[in-house]
Structures are given as structure tokens and as C-alpha cells.
Amino acid sequence: MSKELEKAGLPVALVSAMFPVAMQVRANRIVKGVSIPHPCGDPSLPKELDARLRREIVRTALKALEAEVKGPTVFSPGIP
Amino acid sequence: MKLEIAEFPVKQIRLGRRFNYENQMLEVDETGLIDLVLQDPRISDASIAVAMPGEKTRITGIRDIVEPRYKVSGSGQIFPGILGPIEDVGDGRTHRLSNMTVIAAAEYEGTIRAGTTVQRSAILDMSGPGAEISRFSSLIHLVLNFRIVPGIAELEAHTVIQLAEYKIAHRLAQTTAELSPEKIVTYELGHQNPDLPNVMLLQGCITDPQHVHSGVGYYGLSLRDSMATFLHPNELFDGAVTVDTTRSGRGYYPSTWDWQNHPLVLGLYAAHGRSLNFGGVILQRIRFETYHGKEVGAQNAARLAEAMKADGVLVTWIGGGNAFVDVMFTIRACERRGIKTTLVTYENGGKEGKDSPVLFYVSEADAVVSTGSLDRTLNLPAMDKVIGPYEEIKIFPFPGAAPVSARGPLALEARDVMMGGADIWGQGAWQCTEY
Amino acid sequence: MTTIVHVVNQFFAGLGGEDKAGMPVGVIEGSAGAARGLQLQLGDDAKIACTIYYGDNYFHEHKEDAMKAILDAVRSAQPQTLVAGPAFNSGRYGVSCVEVCNAIANDLGISCVTAMHEDNPGVGTYLGVANSRVYCLPTAETAAGMTDALKRLAKFAMRLAHDETVGPAQREGYIPRGIRRLEKADRPGAERAIEMLLKKIKNEPFESELPMEVWDEALPAPPLVQVKDRRIALVTTSGVVPWGNPDRFKTYRNTHWQKYNIAELKELEPGKWETVHGGYNVAYMNQNPHYGVPLDALRALEAEGAIGPGKLYPAYYVIPGNQGSPAVMRRVGQEIAADLKKDNVEGVLFVAT
Numbered sequence: 001m002s003k004e005l006e007k008a009g010l011p012v013a014l015v016s017a018m019f020p021v022a023m024q025v026r027a028n029r030i031v032k033g034v035s036i037p038h039p040c041g042d043p044s045l046p047k048e049l050d051a052r053l054r055r056e057i058v059r060t061a062l063k064a065l066e067a068e069v070k071g072p073t074v075f076s077p078g079i080p
Numbered sequence: 081m082k083l084e085i086a087e088f089p090v091k092q093i094r095l096g097r098r099f100n101y102e103n104q105m106l107e108v109d110e111t112g113l114i115d116l117v118l119q120d121p122r123i124s125d126a127s128i129a130v131a132m133p134g135e136k137t138r139i140t141g142i143r144d145i146v147e148p149r150y151k152v153s154g155s156g157q158i159f160p161g162i163l164g165p166i167e168d169v170g171d172g173r174t175h176r177l178s179n180m181t182v183i184a185a186a187e188y189e190g191t192i193r194a195g196t197t198v199q200r201s202a203i204l205d206m207s208g209p210g211a212e213i214s215r216f217s218s219l220i221h222l223v224l225n226f227r228i229v230p231g232i233a234e235l236e237a238h239t240v241i242q243l244a245e246y247k248i249a250h251r252l253a254q255t256t257a258e259l260s261p262e263k264i265v266t267y268e269l270g271h272q273n274p275d276l277p278n279v280m281l282l283q284g285c286i287t288d289p290q291h292v293h294s295g296v297g298y299y300g301l302s303l304r305d306s307m308a309t310f311l312h313p314n315e316l317f318d319g320a321v322t323v324d325t326t327r328s329g330r331g332y333y334p335s336t337w338d339w340q341n342h343p344l345v346l347g348l349y350a351a352h353g354r355s356l357n358f359g360g361v362i363l364q365r366i367r368f369e370t371y372h373g374k375e376v377g378a379q380n381a382a383r384l385a386e387a388m389k390a391d392g393v394l395v396t397w398i399g400g401g402n403a404f405v406d407v408m409f410t411i412r413a414c415e416r417r418g419i420k421t422t423l424v425t426y427e428n429g430g431k432e433g434k435d436s437p438v439l440f441y442v443s444e445a446d447a448v449v450s451t452g453s454l455d456r457t458l459n460l461p462a463m464d465k466v467i468g469p470y471e472e473i474k475i476f477p478f479p480g481a482a483p484v485s486a487r488g489p490l491a492l493e494a495r496d497v498m499m500g501g502a503d504i505w506g507q508g509a510w511q512c513t514e515y
Numbered sequence: 516m517t518t519i520v521h522v523v524n525q526f527f528a529g530l531g532g533e534d535k536a537g538m539p540v541g542v543i544e545g546s547a548g549a550a551r552g553l554q555l556q557l558g559d560d561a562k563i564a565c566t567i568y569y570g571d572n573y574f575h576e577h578k579e580d581a582m583k584a585i586l587d588a589v590r591s592a593q594p595q596t597l598v599a600g601p602a603f604n605s606g607r608y609g610v611s612c613v614e615v616c617n618a619i620a621n622d623l624g625i626s627c628v629t630a631m632h633e634d635n636p637g638v639g640t641y642l643g644v645a646n647s648r649v650y651c652l653p654t655a656e657t658a659a660g661m662t663d664a665l666k667r668l669a670k671f672a673m674r675l676a677h678d679e680t681v682g683p684a685q686r687e688g689y690i691p692r693g694i695r696r697l698e699k700a701d702r703p704g705a706e707r708a709i710e711m712l713l714k715k716i717k718n719e720p721f722e723s724e725l726p727m728e729v730w731d732e733a734l735p736a737p738p739l740v741q742v743k744d745r746r747i748a749l750v751t752t753s754g755v756v757p758w759g760n761p762d763r764f765k766t767y768r769n770t771h772w773q774k775y776n777i778a779e780l781k782e783l784e785p786g787k788w789e790t791v792h793g794g795y796n797v798a799y800m801n802q803n804p805h806y807g808v809p810l811d812a813l814r815a816l817e818a819e820g821a822i823g824p825g826k827l828y829p830a831y832y833v834i835p836g837n838q839g840s841p842a843v844m845r846r847v848g849q850e851i852a853a854d855l856k857k858d859n860v861e862g863v864l865f866v867a868t
Contacts, residue, residue, distance in 0.1 A: 001752070001834075002865045004848025008856060011736040015868040018402055021440050028735035034867055036369045036402060036807035038799040039387055039753075054812040062821060064749070065739045065862045067602060076684065194766050195752075195797030218613060223842065277716045279709075290796050343705040351709055369795075392716045394708055403796045422712035424704055425727070430840040433695035434645045439726050448725035449708040449716050453697050455840075481765070493768060506704025511724060512695040513683040515647065 013061035013075075015039050015044050023072040029064040030074045031057060053077070082268040083314040084152070084173040086261035086348035090180040091221055093130045093342030099255040106177065106252065108222070113248055117226060118490055119515030122240045129467045131183075133218050138460075140468035140486045141185040141225070142499050143241050144325040145216060145335040148177040150253035151318065159319040160255075161300025163246045171266075175256045180220040181337055182326060184245035184251065187227040188237050194367040197291040199234060200482035201329035203473065203486070210460045214500030215400035215507045216337075223467050233325050235292035245336075251282035253341040267314055272357045279351075280359040281313075281344050282381060282421075284407050295398075298363070303371075305378070308364040308381040310388065313345045316361065331494075331501020332400055332426060332454050337411070338467055342383040343507040344394050344424065347460045359390050366406035367399055377403035382417050392420040396505055398451075401439065408442045415444035422447040425511050426502040428455045437512065452510030454502040455494045462488040473497075517561035517676045517717055520592050520613050521550040521601055522585065522599040522610045528568035538570035552661065553598060556669035561676065564592040571607040582618055589619055596678035601630035601664040602637060604656045609637025613644065613651065620648035626675040630654045630664050633690065647759035650681070650689045652823070662714030665815050685722065697832040714792075741823055748828035751866040752836030753800055753807025766793030772847050774854070778829035794837035795868050808833075812831045828860055836868065838854040 002012045006028060016022050017033040033039030033052070041054045060077040067073070100107040110128055112498040117126045131137045149158045154172015157164030183204075190199035202217055211217035224245060228237055272278070278436040287303055294302035298309075299320055311320065321339045329337055345361065352358040364381040368374045376434055385393050393414055397407045404425075411421045426439035437450070472483035475490065475497060484490065495501025503510045525531055525538045528685045529548035543566045544553040550566040559718040567588050574581045589597060597619050599612035609631040616627035630652040631637050641651045652671060654664040674681065685692035694849070700707060706788070707724075713730050739745045756764060763771045777783075788804040790797040805811050833850050836844075855863070 001836075001839075001844040001848035001852075002750075002863070003854070003865075004845055005750070005852045005863050005865070006736045008849070008852035009736050010852060010855060010863050011562050011739055012865050014759040014867060015866045017652045018405060018867075020371060021402070022867075024440060033867070034370070037795045037797070038803075039866055039868060040812070041803070043799050043803065051811060054809050055815050058809050058812040059821060062742045062747075062816070065745075065864075066539075067743045068121060068738050069735045071735070075805065079764055080532050080796075186773075193609050194792065195801075196793060197798075198766070198793070201593075209574060222718055244555060277713070279712065288796055290798060299617050343703065344708065347703075347705040347709050356709075366705075370616065393711045394712055412681045415715055420712065420715045422708050422715060423725075424708045425725075427695065427842070429695050429839070433697070434693060436728055437725055444725070446723055447721060448723045449711060450724040451704040453695065456697050481609055481763075496767075503704060506706075509700045509703050511700040511704065511707075513694055513698050513724075514685065514691040514726065515567055515683055515694040 011065050013064040015061055017055060020073050023074070026072055028069050028071060028072055029067065031061045031064055032074060032076045081171045081312055081314055082266060083170050083317060084174045084265065085100040085265050085317060086173055087263045087265070088175060088256045088259065089178045090220060091163050093180065093220060095130065101255045101259060106255065106408055108252065113251065113252060116251060117224065118243050118248055120240055120244065121238070122229050122232055124227045124229045124243065126224065129223045129225060129243035131206050132219040133206055133220065136464040136465050137207045138486060138488065139185060139204045139221065139223055139465040140466060140470040141187060142202045143184045143186050143203055143329045144245055145181045145337040145499065146185050146249045147181055147244050147337050147340050148249040148253035148493045149319065150175045150250060150257060152257055156318070159246050159322065162242065163250060166299055169318035169320055170312050175253055175261065177253050177256065180222065182245050182249045183221045183223045184241050185223050185225045185468040186241050188326065189231050190326065196288050196418060199326040199329065202497050204329065204465065204499045205460055208461050210498055214498055215503060216500045219406060223470055227469060238293050238324055238326045240502060245502065267317065268279060269352065269358055269360065271353060273353060276355065276357050278359040278389055279348060279392045280388060280390045281348060281361045281396065282385060282393040282395045282410065283361060284360050284364045284403070284410065285365045286403040286493065287365050295324045295327060297322040303365050306365050307377065308362050308384050311361040311363050313349065313361050316340065316342055316345060319382055323422050327459060331496045332397055332504055333499045334504060335499065343505050344396060345512065355451060359388055364410065366397060367371055367403035367441060368406060374397060374406045374409050377406060378413045382413035382419065383491055385419050386417050387416060390419050394424060395421050396455065397426040400506065403437045408440050408445060411506065412442040412444045417426060422449065422507045424449045424451060426451045426504055427453045429453050429512065430455055433512065440486055449506060450512045451506050453512050454496065458495060459486055459491040460490040516675065518564045518594040519557070519561050519672055519676065520565055520589050520594040520597045521546065521553055521563050521565060522567045522612070523549050525568055525570045527868055528566060536570040536572040537848050539573050540567065540569045540581050542567050542588045543623065549661070552665045553669060556665045557698040560673055570720040571611065574611045575607060578682045585615055586622055588620065589623065594625065596625055596672050597627040598668050598672050599627065601661065601668065602633055602635055603658055603660065603791040604632045609635035610640050613637045613640040613649065616649045617644045617646050620646055621755070628652065628668060628671050628675060630668055632656045638690060641690065645679055645692045645694055647694055652689050669828065708804050711779065742862065743823045743826070746828060747822070747828050747861045747862045747864060749808060749831040749864050749866070750851060751807050751831065751833050753868045754790045754833065754835030755788055755800060755807045755864060756791055756806040756833060758787050760789065760791050764791045766791055766835065766836050767771040769834050769839060770843050772832055772851060774830040774832045776830050777810055780810060781814050783808060787803055792835040792868065807868060828858065
């Protein structure tokens with residue numbers, strides 16, 4: 001699905017825990033999600049840290065949208 | 081460990097007033113069985129019916145299917161940790177009533193709305209196109225049709241269903257306790273021939289570790305975040321591995337019957353000492369929810385196979401979706417250690433077979449047996465008789481779905497709601513061929 | 516008498532080389548050029564009613580006109596089947612052969628056969644149309660393999676002309692179209708598996724029943740310059756929807772998508788949202804839908820200026836992704852893309868579960 005968005009000329013930052021699958025289907029800007037049932041955060045963290053992690057993931061996604069890539073590239077959110 | 085399985089084939093079931101097995105006819109004490117079930121106060125009413133292959137009958141509300149078995153000698157009893165004490169099983173002698181099953185058909189609404197842990201039940205047609213597909217339609221079924229009292233949460237509901245069906249199955253098989261069998265098959269793994277390759281079965285099992293029942297019971301204990309473990313195949317014959325009955329009513333999950341009659345285990349046993357040495361079974365938890373977990377689980381299973389000196393493994397799985405990624409990582413991990421693999425799997429591929437058959441590939445998965453597809457449409461005709469708790473069924477499990485009449489006809493998008501809709505482990509000859 | 520039409524390019528009709536690639540569609544009665552070779556292979560079993568030709572460039576540059584002319588000519592001839600090519604490794608020719616066969620099969624309901632080398636780009640087109648009435652035989656890379664190709668084309672064409680059942684690709688020798696049919700093998704899967712594994716262990720040859728798939732490349736879309744000045748939207752397959760599932764999403768195999776308003780929202784309030792999805796444990800998402808629709812984080816980034824004011828699209832798009840068929844997901848992707856572009860969205864944050 002994300003490839004159709006990209007074919008239409010829209011850069012896509014794909015947040016997914018299953019980045020090997022994303023790479024195999026040749027998604028180009030892949031942001032490592034935390035886990036399949038909760039890609040944008042970690043419920044085992046205290047609320048404030050979880051929210052901070054989420055902001056970091058979204059920030060990384062924005063950076064990915066600004067990045068020049070040649071093919072499938074994985075972006076890892078830093079530890080906030 | 082040597083297990084003798086004594087076979088008592090059943091060609092007819094009569095609902096009568098006593099328990100008796102003679103000339104392949106099983107007579108059952110109908111009221112006795114119902115009383116047995118109603119001993120559980122969480123069951124509000126129950127009835128029993130028999131469904132024969134070829135009848136224009138549809139069974140609804142199916143939660144699980146089990147073959148009646150009973151141990152007459154050896155350690156432990158069938159379904160250790162559930163019906164029997166937690167003890168070793170897999171030796172001595174076990175009686176089985178073959179060609180028949182007990183089906184647990186229960187009315188239960190559940191407390192969970194959506195997600196992987198929502199309760200579901202399936203249907204089975206005894207004739208017509210649905211019967212052609214399912215491995216269960218050629219067996220005779222004693223259907224236990226009952227209702228669970230309202231307000232029961234999922235784990236308790238599972239216990240209610242499982243105990244009812246297992247107790248019935250146990251009582252039926254016990255009918256043969258003093259009888260001499262027509263046939264005995266002996267299962268043992270001694271005598272490894274050094275000239276033959278060692279082959280193991282690597283069985284991946286999808287689990288929901290957060291749910292009250294993860295989906296795989298091992299001696300009655302839910303397998304959660306565990307690493308792979310070794311099983312002697314005889315343990316499967318005596319019911320050491322069981323299912324979550326609130327969620328196994330679906331086309332691509334095994335029933336208890338499938339664990340008791342695992343076609344790959346039986347196939348490897350048949351070949352043992354002839355073309356291979358059967359090295360046993362590795363039970364592997366799959367569908368870890370992070371990439372890290374999937375890779376650790378995969379390599380661990382491969383390492384266990386290596387430690388057990390496997391030359392090759394048959395790999396198969398239970399599940400759908402991203403659990404398949406675990407399976408592929410496992411195949412890669414085995415092949416990189418020099419252990420040859422062959423995968424047995426069903427496919428998706430959409431209604432016309434033009435979509436991707438599976439979710440994910442690794443280049444090492446170069447030996448795959450296809451057991452057919454879950455995805456093709458199926459038009460089931462109207463049936464004369466419906467057995468089970470539901471007069472109306474929901475073909476699509478989503479919040480707010482509209483029910484349709486169970487008597488049919490039913491236009492199915494895919495085979496998820498049919499028991500045995502996908503031939504997950506290669507019991508039958510279904511296959512997808514490339515055109 | 517069985518009637519066949521043969522479609523070739525200008526070169527194989529004997530009318531000239533690259534310099535004549537702009538020739539329009541023409542029809543020669545009977546067989547001409549390579550079609551004569553085909554007629555030779557067919558012998559007395561069938562007659563080539565006519566040879567249709569076109570310049571490779573003309574076909575691609577005037578496709579509508581070319582197709583119409585070809586269709587008209589084939590309709591007049593009323594053949595039982597149609598042969599196109601062989602195209603060997605000529606890309607434009609290979610692609611046109613498949614497109615012609617596809618159009619004729621759909622329009623006239625007759626089966627067609629073409630032939631080319633496995634690496635010909637036309638094979639990609641062939642896999643894309645996946646038409647159960649269009650077959651492609653593999654050939655050598657160059658016209659040195661002409662006689663062999665024509666021999667096999669003749670035999671195959673005769674079977675199609677007589678409406679014979681064509682078996683699986685492996686057995687019949689045509690390039691598989693990726694159409695997988697549910698059938699019964701001669702032995703149970705468990706038996707086939709043990710046999711396959713033993714062959715593999717002994718290094719003996721075996722055939723896998725499921726070929727590997729190679730995914731096609733999508734060239735990366737160019738990056739956004741200064742993302743804070745760009746309009747971005749959120750799309751998710753997590754299945755987070757307003758409480759009550761007003762648009763009746765299923766927990767699997769969905770075929771439609773929706774967008775839900777978030778314009779006035781600073782975050783997703785607990786109790787107002789639920790997750791419809793059958794493929795993962797939705798407990799976390801239900802407790803905190805921000806795991807799939809990170810609105811709280813997006814608003815925070817807006818506040819600090821990383822996302823420009825008014826640049827976050829006022830709705831998020833959702834389709835629960837469980838067991839979505841790739842064909843459906845492709846269509847959904849195209850529809851969402853069109854919707855996004857209509858509203859001048861420039862980049863997408865896509866959250867998958």
C-alpha cells in the first residue's frame with residue numbers, strides 16, 4: 001500500500017516493527033517501530049518516557065521524509 | 081518409550097441407554113453423557129446428536145474436535161495436566177475409537193470485542209463442496225451441543241468447553257477398556273540406523289502470550305514467551321499438547337484431533353527405520369512481536385535441532401500473518417547450520433490465486449510443499465439439518481456484523497469459518513499448482 | 516479447417532529493420548515472413564488466415580489506433596486462436612505481443628499464445644496481466660531459436676484452437692503466470708514433504724511447489740525539502756477507529772478505507788476510539804491508540820515548530836490491515852494517494868502493525 005503512495009510521488013516514512021518485511025517489499029524509508037502491537041511507543045515505560053519515545057519516533061519519520069535515499073533504508077529512532 | 085495404540089474403529093453410533101462397543105458399533109448412554117456434562121454448573125443445557133458423512137447436515141458453533149482415547153496401561157492418563165495428573169505419557173497402551181470424534185459445539189459470546197483473542201467458532205458441512213475440502217467430513221461425529229451460562233470470561237469458558245468434551249471423549253473410549261482390539265500399532269523410536277538421515281519435525285505454534293490462554297497448552301500449561309522444547313511424538317498421541325477452545329474454531333488452526341493424529345508425525349514414524357530415523361519433535365513458539373524476538377526464537381530452534389543431530393527438518397506452523405516471518409527466519413537459521421529444511425504450508429493468494437501466496441520469503445526456503453489455499457471463495461449449499469447452538473451465524477467476525485441463516489446457502493469469501501478449511505499439515509492431497 | 520492468425524512485427528514480416536519501426540498496422544492474407552515458418556510447422560492441421568504486422572515503435576506510440584486496427588482484423592478473420600511473436604529478447608516487441616494477446620483474449624474470448632526469452636520485459640507485462648487465456652512459451656535469446664520456437668508454438672496453438680485443457684505451467688512448458696489453482700495432488704502433502712526432504716538431504720534434484728517471489732522496485736519518491744513547511748498526513752493499518760466502528764470494518768480482509776477527522780483534537784481521548792483488527796493483540800492499542808495514531812506526538816512537534824502550523828492534514832486514514840490481499844491493498848493505496856494529492860498533501864507518515 002505504501003508503495004502505491006510512493007509511486008504517486010508522495011514520500012512515505014513507514015513506521016514498522018517488521019522492518020525485514022518492509023525491506024523485502026522494497027519500501028524505501030523505513031522507521032523501526034517498537035513492536036507489532038505498539039509500533040509508536042512502549043507500554044512498559046512510564047507514561048512520560050513513552051510519550052517522549054513516541055515523539056522521537058515521529059521526529060525520525062520526519063527526518064526520513066527529508067532524506068535522500070537510493071533504495072530501502074532503515075532509520076532507527078535514537079534513545080530520547 | 082514404547083506406546084501401543086489399540087484401534088477400535090467406529091462405523092455407527094447409537095444414542096441409547098448403555099455404553100457398549102461391538103462390531104464397530106458404539107452405543108452410548110445418552111442421558112448418562114448429558115448428566116456428565118451438566119455436572120458443571122456453568123453449563124445451562126446440553127444435548128447430543130450424531131452426524132454421519134454424506135448427510136445434508138451442517139454443524140455450527142464448533143469450538144474443538146477430539147478423538148476418544150483412553151490409557152489402559154502405562155504412565156499417566158490422556159490429557160495430562162487437564163484430565164489426568166501431571167505425569168509422563170506416551171508409553172504403555174492407549175485405546176482409540178477411530179473414525180469418529182467428539183465435537184464441542186457451544187454457545188458462548190465472549191467478553192472481548194476484537195483483536196487476536198476474540199472468541200470464535202466454526203462450521204462443518206457433512207456433504208457438498210464444504211465436505212470435499214475438510215478433513216473432518218469423512219469422520220462420524222458425536223456432537224456435544226451446549227450453552228455456557230452468561231457472564232463467564234474467556235479462560236473459564238475455555239475450561240468449561242475443554243473439560244466437557246474431554247470427559248465425554250474419555251468416557252466413550254473407556255467403553256473399550258476390557259476389550260481386545262482389532263489392530264495394534266506400536267510406536268517407538270529406538271534403533272537409530274546410522275546409515276539413514278536423522279529427521280525431526282519442527283512445529284511452530286502461534287501464541288498470544290498476553291491472553292489468558294496463549295493458544296498452546298503443554299501438559300495443560302500455556303506456552304508463553306518460551307524457547308523451543310523437545311517432545312517425544314508419543315506424547316502427542318496421548319494428548320500432551322492441547323488448544324484454546326475459545327479460539328481454535330477456525331479453518332487454519334488445529335483442533336485437539338489434529339494434535340492426536342498429526343500427519344507429519346505419523347508420516348515420519350512410518351518412514352522410521354526405512355528411509356530415515358525419526359528424531360522427534362521440536363515444539364517452537366512463534367509470532368514473537370519484535371524482530372529481535374523472532375530472530376532469537378528462530379536461531380534457538382535451529383540450535384536445538386543441531387544439538388539433536390538433525391540432518392533435516394520438516395518445518396510446519398500454526399498461524400497466519402506475521403507468524404510466518406518467524407517460520408522463514410527459522411528455515412534460514414537451520415539451513416545456515418547445514419540442516420536441510422522442507423516447509424509444509426497452506427497459502428493465501430486471494431480469491432483467484434493471483435496474489436502473493438505467502439507473506440514473506442527467504443531465499444533458503446527452496447523446498448516447499450503447498451497444502452492448498454485458505455483464500456478461495458466457496459459457495460455452500462443449503463442443508464437439511466443444522467446441529468449446534470446457532471441458528472444464525474456470523475460469517476465475518478467484526479463488531480456489528482450481520483448474522484445469516486445457518487441452514488444456508490452460504491457464500492464464503494474464504495475458508496476461515498470452516499473447520500478444516502485449510503489442510504494445514506498435509507493430511508490430505510490438496511495443493512496449489514502454478515498456471 | 517482450424518484458422519489461426521499470426522501477429523508479428525515489421526521485421527519478422529520481412530518488411531524492414533529498425534528504420535521501418537514506425538510502420539502502421541498492416542494485414543497480409545495468408546502467411547508472410549516468420550508466419551510462413553509457422554505454417555510449415557502447422558502443416559495441414561491448420562491454416563494461417565492472415566499475418567498482421569506493425570512497427571514496434573508505431574505500436575507503442577499509437578497504441579489505441581494500433582489495437583483497434585488489430586482487433587478489427589482479427590475479428591474479420593474469426594480464428595480459433597492467435598499466435599504472436601516469437602519476440603526473443605526484443606523488449607518493445609515482447610511487450611506488444613503480450614498486450615495484443617491480452618486484448619484479443621478479453622475481447623474475443625479466444626486463448627492466445629506468444630513466446631519470448633525469459634528476460635524479455637514482455638514477461639513482466641505477462642505476469643502483470645495474469646490472464647488465464649494468455650500463454651507465453653520460453654525461447655532462446657535470439658532468432659537462432661526460431662525453428663524450435665515455431666515448432667512449439669504450432670503445437671501449443673493447435674491445443675488452444677481445439678479448446679483442450681492446458682495443465683500446470685511446469686508440466687506444459689509455458690512460463691507460469693502466477694495464477695495458483697487449488698487442486699488435488701496424487702498423494703497427501705505429508706508424504707510429498709518427506710519425499711522432498713529426503714531428496715534435498717541426498718542432494719538429489721526436486722521441485723519446490725511454491726516459487727520464491729521477487730518484489731518489484733519502487734523508485735524512492737524525492738525527499739521533502741524543509742519538512743516543517745510541507746503538508747503531511749497520517750495513514751495507518753493498525754485499525755484504530757472511532758468507538759462503535761461506525762464504518763463497519765471487519766477484523767480481516769477489508770476492502771475499503773476511511774478517513775477520520777482529527778482537526779480539533781490535541782490527542783485521542785480514551786474511550787472514544789477502539790481497534791478493529793484480528794491479526795495482533797489489540798489490548799495495547801485499545802489502551803492507548805497513540806501507538807497506531809501518534810496524534811499526541813504530532814501535536815507536540817507542531818507546538819515546537821517541527822511541523823508547520825496547519826501543515827498536519829486534518830484527518831487520518833485507516834484500513835485495518837489484517838489479511839488484506841495485495842491486490843486490494845494496491846487499489847486502496849492508489850485511492851488514498853489520489854485523495855491525498857487532491858488535497859495537496861506532500862508526504863505521508865505511515866504506521867503499520
